[in-house]
Amino acid sequence: MTIKANKENIVSDILYLLYANTTYLESFAQISAKMPMGRRTFDKYWNEANLRYREERQAIQMELKEDSKLQAKKHLKMALMTKEEALIKLQEIVINGKRDSDKINAIRAIVEIEDWKASIKSDVIMAGISPIFPQNPLIDNIFET
Known part of the structure:
Protein backbone atom coordinates (compact mmCIF):
# COMPACT_ATOMS: atom_id res chain seq x y z
CA MET A 1 0.00 0.00 0.00
CA THR A 2 1.60 3.21 -1.11
CA ILE A 3 0.56 6.69 -0.12
CA LYS A 4 0.94 9.67 -2.41
CA ALA A 5 3.88 11.53 -1.00
CA ASN A 6 3.62 15.14 0.01
CA LYS A 7 6.93 16.96 0.35
CA GLU A 8 6.07 18.37 3.79
CA ASN A 9 4.96 14.95 5.07
CA ILE A 10 8.17 13.32 3.90
CA VAL A 11 10.34 16.06 5.41
CA SER A 12 8.41 15.73 8.69
CA ASP A 13 8.94 11.97 8.68
CA ILE A 14 12.66 12.41 8.04
CA LEU A 15 12.84 14.99 10.85
CA TYR A 16 11.16 12.50 13.17
CA LEU A 17 13.75 9.90 12.19
CA LEU A 18 16.58 12.40 12.70
CA TYR A 19 15.35 13.07 16.23
CA ALA A 20 15.41 9.30 16.76
CA ASN A 21 19.11 9.31 15.70
CA THR A 22 18.68 7.12 12.63
CA THR A 23 21.28 7.13 9.88
CA TYR A 24 20.78 8.17 6.27
CA LEU A 25 20.45 4.59 5.01
CA GLU A 26 18.04 3.57 7.77
CA SER A 27 15.91 6.64 7.06
CA PHE A 28 15.94 5.93 3.33
CA ALA A 29 14.88 2.33 3.92
CA GLN A 30 12.00 3.33 6.22
CA ILE A 31 10.72 6.20 4.06
CA SER A 32 11.00 4.31 0.77
CA ALA A 33 9.10 1.38 2.31
CA LYS A 34 6.16 3.74 2.95
CA MET A 35 6.47 5.92 -0.12
CA GLU A 56 16.38 23.76 15.45
CA ARG A 57 19.43 22.32 17.19
CA GLN A 58 21.31 25.62 16.89
CA ALA A 59 18.32 27.51 18.28
CA ILE A 60 18.17 25.09 21.22
CA GLN A 61 21.93 25.41 21.78
CA MET A 62 21.72 29.22 21.73
CA GLU A 63 18.86 29.14 24.21
CA LEU A 64 20.80 26.79 26.50
CA LYS A 65 23.87 29.02 26.20
CA GLU A 66 21.82 32.09 27.19
CA ASP A 67 20.31 30.18 30.12
CA SER A 68 23.75 29.09 31.32
CA LYS A 69 25.03 32.68 31.04
CA LEU A 70 22.09 33.94 33.09
CA GLN A 71 22.67 31.22 35.69
CA ALA A 72 26.37 32.07 35.88
CA LYS A 73 25.59 35.77 36.32
CA LYS A 74 23.04 34.94 38.99
CA HIS A 75 25.52 32.77 40.90
CA LEU A 76 28.20 35.43 40.57
CA LYS A 77 25.90 38.11 41.94
CA MET A 78 24.91 35.84 44.82
CA ALA A 79 28.56 35.15 45.65
CA LEU A 80 29.64 38.78 45.67
CA MET A 81 29.18 40.78 48.85
CA THR A 82 29.53 44.45 49.42
CA LYS A 83 32.23 45.68 51.77
CA GLU A 84 29.65 46.37 54.47
CA GLU A 85 28.11 42.90 54.18
CA ALA A 86 31.54 41.29 54.44
CA LEU A 87 32.40 43.35 57.51
CA ILE A 88 29.11 42.42 59.19
CA LYS A 89 29.74 38.70 58.54
CA LEU A 90 33.29 38.97 59.85
CA GLN A 91 32.12 40.81 62.96
CA GLU A 92 29.62 38.02 63.61
CA ILE A 93 32.47 35.52 63.38
CA VAL A 94 34.57 37.58 65.80
CA ILE A 95 31.72 37.78 68.31
CA ASN A 96 30.17 34.32 67.93
CA GLY A 97 33.09 32.25 66.61
CA LYS A 98 33.70 28.90 68.31
CA ARG A 99 37.43 28.67 67.72
CA ASP A 100 40.02 31.29 68.50
CA SER A 101 41.74 30.73 65.16
CA ASP A 102 38.51 31.64 63.34
CA LYS A 103 38.23 34.81 65.39
CA ILE A 104 41.85 35.76 64.71
CA ASN A 105 41.46 35.14 60.97
CA ALA A 106 38.27 37.20 60.93
CA ILE A 107 40.06 40.07 62.68
CA ARG A 108 42.91 39.83 60.15
CA ALA A 109 40.39 39.97 57.31
CA ILE A 110 38.70 43.02 58.86
CA VAL A 111 42.07 44.74 59.20
CA GLU A 112 42.85 43.96 55.56
CA ILE A 113 39.45 45.18 54.32
CA GLU A 114 39.62 48.38 56.38
CA ASP A 115 43.26 48.85 55.35
CA TRP A 116 44.42 49.49 58.88
CA LYS A 117 48.17 49.69 59.21
CA ALA A 118 49.89 49.09 62.50
CA SER A 119 53.30 50.54 62.99
CA ILE A 120 55.89 47.90 62.40
CA LYS A 121 58.83 49.66 64.02
CA SER A 122 58.78 52.46 66.53
CA ASP A 123 61.89 54.53 67.00
CA VAL A 124 62.40 55.96 70.47
CA ILE A 125 65.05 58.59 70.82
CA MET A 126 66.31 59.05 74.35
CA ALA A 127 67.83 62.49 74.58
CA GLY A 128 68.83 62.22 78.16
CA ILE A 129 67.25 62.60 81.53
CA SER A 130 63.67 63.76 81.37
CA PRO A 131 61.98 65.93 83.98
CA ILE A 132 59.55 63.11 84.72
CA PHE A 133 62.26 60.54 85.36
CA PRO A 134 65.31 62.36 86.69
CA GLN A 135 67.21 59.13 87.28
CA ASN A 136 67.01 56.15 85.02
CA PRO A 137 69.48 53.40 85.83
CA LEU A 138 69.11 51.87 82.36
CA ILE A 139 70.39 54.91 80.53
CA ASP A 140 72.57 56.57 83.17
CA ASN A 141 75.67 54.80 81.94
CA ILE A 142 74.96 55.52 78.28
CA PHE A 143 75.19 59.30 78.46
CA GLU A 144 78.18 59.47 80.77
CA THR A 145 81.30 60.01 78.82
Whole structure:
Protein backbone atom coordinates (compact mmCIF):
# COMPACT_ATOMS: atom_id res chain seq x y z
CA MET A 1 0.00 0.00 0.00
CA THR A 2 1.60 3.21 -1.11
CA ILE A 3 0.56 6.69 -0.12
CA LYS A 4 0.94 9.67 -2.41
CA ALA A 5 3.88 11.53 -1.00
CA ASN A 6 3.62 15.14 0.01
CA LYS A 7 6.93 16.96 0.35
CA GLU A 8 6.07 18.37 3.79
CA ASN A 9 4.96 14.95 5.07
CA ILE A 10 8.17 13.32 3.90
CA VAL A 11 10.34 16.06 5.41
CA SER A 12 8.41 15.73 8.69
CA ASP A 13 8.94 11.97 8.68
CA ILE A 14 12.66 12.41 8.04
CA LEU A 15 12.84 14.99 10.85
CA TYR A 16 11.16 12.50 13.17
CA LEU A 17 13.75 9.90 12.19
CA LEU A 18 16.58 12.40 12.70
CA TYR A 19 15.35 13.07 16.23
CA ALA A 20 15.41 9.30 16.76
CA ASN A 21 19.11 9.31 15.70
CA THR A 22 18.68 7.12 12.63
CA THR A 23 21.28 7.13 9.88
CA TYR A 24 20.78 8.17 6.27
CA LEU A 25 20.45 4.59 5.01
CA GLU A 26 18.04 3.57 7.77
CA SER A 27 15.91 6.64 7.06
CA PHE A 28 15.94 5.93 3.33
CA ALA A 29 14.88 2.33 3.92
CA GLN A 30 12.00 3.33 6.22
CA ILE A 31 10.72 6.20 4.06
CA SER A 32 11.00 4.31 0.77
CA ALA A 33 9.10 1.38 2.31
CA LYS A 34 6.16 3.74 2.95
CA MET A 35 6.47 5.92 -0.12
CA PRO A 36 8.52 4.60 -3.02
CA MET A 37 10.92 7.20 -4.41
CA GLY A 38 14.32 7.43 -6.00
CA ARG A 39 17.54 8.20 -4.19
CA ARG A 40 17.90 11.68 -5.74
CA THR A 41 14.39 12.66 -4.63
CA PHE A 42 15.07 11.36 -1.14
CA ASP A 43 18.34 13.32 -1.10
CA LYS A 44 16.44 16.56 -1.72
CA TYR A 45 14.05 15.80 1.13
CA TRP A 46 16.91 14.63 3.35
CA ASN A 47 18.84 17.87 2.80
CA GLU A 48 15.74 19.95 3.58
CA ALA A 49 15.05 17.97 6.76
CA ASN A 50 18.71 18.08 7.76
CA LEU A 51 18.77 21.87 7.34
CA ARG A 52 15.68 22.28 9.54
CA TYR A 53 17.12 19.86 12.09
CA ARG A 54 20.39 21.82 12.31
CA GLU A 55 18.53 25.13 12.63
CA GLU A 56 16.38 23.76 15.45
CA ARG A 57 19.43 22.32 17.19
CA GLN A 58 21.31 25.62 16.89
CA ALA A 59 18.32 27.51 18.28
CA ILE A 60 18.17 25.09 21.22
CA GLN A 61 21.93 25.41 21.78
CA MET A 62 21.72 29.22 21.73
CA GLU A 63 18.86 29.14 24.21
CA LEU A 64 20.80 26.79 26.50
CA LYS A 65 23.87 29.02 26.20
CA GLU A 66 21.82 32.09 27.19
CA ASP A 67 20.31 30.18 30.12
CA SER A 68 23.75 29.09 31.32
CA LYS A 69 25.03 32.68 31.04
CA LEU A 70 22.09 33.94 33.09
CA GLN A 71 22.67 31.22 35.69
CA ALA A 72 26.37 32.07 35.88
CA LYS A 73 25.59 35.77 36.32
CA LYS A 74 23.04 34.94 38.99
CA HIS A 75 25.52 32.77 40.90
CA LEU A 76 28.20 35.43 40.57
CA LYS A 77 25.90 38.11 41.94
CA MET A 78 24.91 35.84 44.82
CA ALA A 79 28.56 35.15 45.65
CA LEU A 80 29.64 38.78 45.67
CA MET A 81 29.18 40.78 48.85
CA THR A 82 29.53 44.45 49.42
CA LYS A 83 32.23 45.68 51.77
CA GLU A 84 29.65 46.37 54.47
CA GLU A 85 28.11 42.90 54.18
CA ALA A 86 31.54 41.29 54.44
CA LEU A 87 32.40 43.35 57.51
CA ILE A 88 29.11 42.42 59.19
CA LYS A 89 29.74 38.70 58.54
CA LEU A 90 33.29 38.97 59.85
CA GLN A 91 32.12 40.81 62.96
CA GLU A 92 29.62 38.02 63.61
CA ILE A 93 32.47 35.52 63.38
CA VAL A 94 34.57 37.58 65.80
CA ILE A 95 31.72 37.78 68.31
CA ASN A 96 30.17 34.32 67.93
CA GLY A 97 33.09 32.25 66.61
CA LYS A 98 33.70 28.90 68.31
CA ARG A 99 37.43 28.67 67.72
CA ASP A 100 40.02 31.29 68.50
CA SER A 101 41.74 30.73 65.16
CA ASP A 102 38.51 31.64 63.34
CA LYS A 103 38.23 34.81 65.39
CA ILE A 104 41.85 35.76 64.71
CA ASN A 105 41.46 35.14 60.97
CA ALA A 106 38.27 37.20 60.93
CA ILE A 107 40.06 40.07 62.68
CA ARG A 108 42.91 39.83 60.15
CA ALA A 109 40.39 39.97 57.31
CA ILE A 110 38.70 43.02 58.86
CA VAL A 111 42.07 44.74 59.20
CA GLU A 112 42.85 43.96 55.56
CA ILE A 113 39.45 45.18 54.32
CA GLU A 114 39.62 48.38 56.38
CA ASP A 115 43.26 48.85 55.35
CA TRP A 116 44.42 49.49 58.88
CA LYS A 117 48.17 49.69 59.21
CA ALA A 118 49.89 49.09 62.50
CA SER A 119 53.30 50.54 62.99
CA ILE A 120 55.89 47.90 62.40
CA LYS A 121 58.83 49.66 64.02
CA SER A 122 58.78 52.46 66.53
CA ASP A 123 61.89 54.53 67.00
CA VAL A 124 62.40 55.96 70.47
CA ILE A 125 65.05 58.59 70.82
CA MET A 126 66.31 59.05 74.35
CA ALA A 127 67.83 62.49 74.58
CA GLY A 128 68.83 62.22 78.16
CA ILE A 129 67.25 62.60 81.53
CA SER A 130 63.67 63.76 81.37
CA PRO A 131 61.98 65.93 83.98
CA ILE A 132 59.55 63.11 84.72
CA PHE A 133 62.26 60.54 85.36
CA PRO A 134 65.31 62.36 86.69
CA GLN A 135 67.21 59.13 87.28
CA ASN A 136 67.01 56.15 85.02
CA PRO A 137 69.48 53.40 85.83
CA LEU A 138 69.11 51.87 82.36
CA ILE A 139 70.39 54.91 80.53
CA ASP A 140 72.57 56.57 83.17
CA ASN A 141 75.67 54.80 81.94
CA ILE A 142 74.96 55.52 78.28
CA PHE A 143 75.19 59.30 78.46
CA GLU A 144 78.18 59.47 80.77
CA THR A 145 81.30 60.01 78.82
